[in-house]
Amino acid sequence: MQEKLFNLIVDMEEEEAIKSAKEYLEGGGDAQKLLNACRDAMDVIGNKFEKGEYFLSELLLGGEIFQSIMKLTLPYIKGESKKLGKMVLGTVREDIHDIGKDIFKAFAEAAGFEVVDIGVDVPVEKFIEAVKDNNPDIVGMSCLITAGMSSMKKTIDAIKDAGLKDVKIIIGGGRVDEELKEFSGADAWADDAAKGVRLCKELVVKEG
Ligand code: B12
Structure with a gap:
């Protein structure tokens, strides 16, 4: 099939x-x-x-x-009822791909995360505003094109510069790998939704 x-x-x-x-x-x-x-x-x-x-x-x-x-x-996709934490999720500036983001969102929600989806081509300021407004445990960023890689770094730098240091950051999508995680300063990366959710669970546990 x-x-x-x-x-x-x-x-x-x-x-x-x-x-x-x-x-x-x-x-x-x-x-x-x-x-x-x-x-x-x-x-x-x-x-x-x-x-x-x-x-x-x-x-x-x-x-x-x-x-x-x-x-x-x-x-x-089967869901769980227990609440694990809150996540702000968006596709970074320059990038309009949203299929993978939406799948990851569905997996994260099914696992028990509350997800605030802020859309695609999201400017740095909108991520900052969403983090301030929602006080999430995790920020998730999706990126499929090369142009979005520097947007990821800029967004993560800005989150840290704004003093929002407690929030964990996970990056995902086709353009993401260990090297981009190191370059951007994210806490975790995944190029598939199920792995991404596993890592998110670890991030909230580590956070205590
Ligand atoms: C469909 C598609 C489009 C559609 C998008 C429709 C939509 N609503 O998303 C349209 C036609 C609009 C499009 C446009 C363009 N596209 Co396009 N597109 C694709 C294509 C074929 C599939 C993308 C996709 O949906 N994949 C399936 C999903 C499920 O996979 P995924 O996103 O990786 O998601 C999974 C994981 O990564 C993870 N995940 C995703 N996000 C997140 C986030 C977090 C936090 C976590 C943890 C996990 C996670 O979970 C998902 C499920 O497992 C890819 C090829 C490819 N292999 O990716 C090219 C591709 C991404 N596109 C490409 C290009 C070049 C473009 C255009 C520039 C074309 C043009 N000349 O206009 C524009 C870009 C516009 C822009 N500014 O963004 C290139 C990028 C190359 C590059 N290195 O930059 C690719 C790689 C094609 C190629 N091989 O050339 N595209």
Whole structure:
């Protein structure tokens, strides 16, 4: 099933892909595996775009297919009732990608975090304001494009400069790795939602 869906997405067969995802979920399929298959397909679409085999229209359609499947899938992600903490989450300045952020948000909420979503292309000042207004335990930042990497560092520097030193910072998304964590001064990084949530739980425990 995952392979079939993967191929349907890469081939831009929107209707068939959505139908096949729906059938899989209704038949008791695993929501996480489904999202992983979609994400693998998005990697291939991204690579084809880079090589000039696909254009912006395909990138857009790929995003739309994934968003439709994501909407179908999120209700199948099991939640917990205990409250773990509060998080402010946004995609950094220069970057408008939000599919991964929204998936991470759903996973974090299902695990018991209250998430304040401040959107995409979020300027440094808006992150600071949201931290001051909501007093979260964690700030989550998403970034998929190279231009967003310096935005992450600027935002984290500004949070620290504003004296908001108690808040833990986790970064995530396709452009994020250990090197960017070191460069930006974040406390943790993850390029998948389940790992991100595990790390968030550790961050709030460590915090006491
Ligand atoms: C769909 C897509 C688009 C859609 C976005 C739709 C949307 N609403 O998000 C559209 C068409 C709008 C788009 C636009 C552009 N895109 Co685009 N896009 C993609 C594509 C194909 C898929 C992205 C995606 O949704 N992936 C699936 C999600 C689930 O994965 P994810 O984001 O990594 O999220 C997971 C984890 O990382 C984690 N996570 C995510 N966020 C967070 C946050 C935290 C805190 C944590 C813990 C975890 C976490 O959880 C998620 C689930 O596991 C990627 C290719 C790719 N492989 O990423 C290119 C890609 C990101 N895009 C790219 C480019 C170049 C662009 C454009 C500049 C194109 C253009 N010429 O206009 C613009 C950028 C506009 C801007 N300023 O941001 C490049 C970036 C290259 C670079 N190094 O900068 C990529 C890599 C394609 C490529 N290979 O060339 N894009």
